[in-house]
Structures are given as C-alpha cells and as structure tokens.
Amino acid sequence: MINTQELRGILARNGYSQRKMAKTLGMTEKTFYAKMKKGVFDSDEIMEMISILQIEQPAEIFFAKDVTQ
Numbered sequence: 001m002i003n004t005q006e007l008r009g010i011l012a013r014n015g016y017s018q019r020k021m022a023k024t025l026g027m028t029e030k031t032f033y034a035k036m037k038k039g040v041f042d043s044d045e046i047m048e049m050i051s052i053l054q055i056e057q058p059a060e061i062f063f064a065k066d067v068t069q
Helices: 004-013 018-025 029-038 043-053 058-062
Strands: none
Touching: 004 018, 004 029, 004 043, 004 058, 018 029, 018 043, 043 058
C-alpha cells in the first residue's frame, strides 16, 4: 500500500500537483486520483515517479506496511 500522504508531500516539495504528475505519467487526472485513493500504482508508474521526484527512500512510500488514510 502506498503512503499517499507522504507522496502528496513529495509532489508538493518538487513543484508537482497531482494534475501535473498525472499528465507527466500519461494518464488522466481521474485515473491518477483513483490510484491515489486506492493507494495502488503500477510498477512502471512507481519507477517513473521515483525517478522524476528523485525519491531516495522509495520503499517507505510505495511499500508502506501501515498507512493512515
């Protein structure tokens, strides 16, 4: 399960809105928001976000065991 709160913070710190990240990943805003709500992204999407956002500790965000919603 993805720690969406942490991901939102990283997006903001890197100057990305969810809308901008959706466009960057080649998906609609609706699809991105749905994936954020479910806390599930495809591995390719995860790898691209790690690269774009230069996430140093991706396991803490994308493979979180306990996530508060």
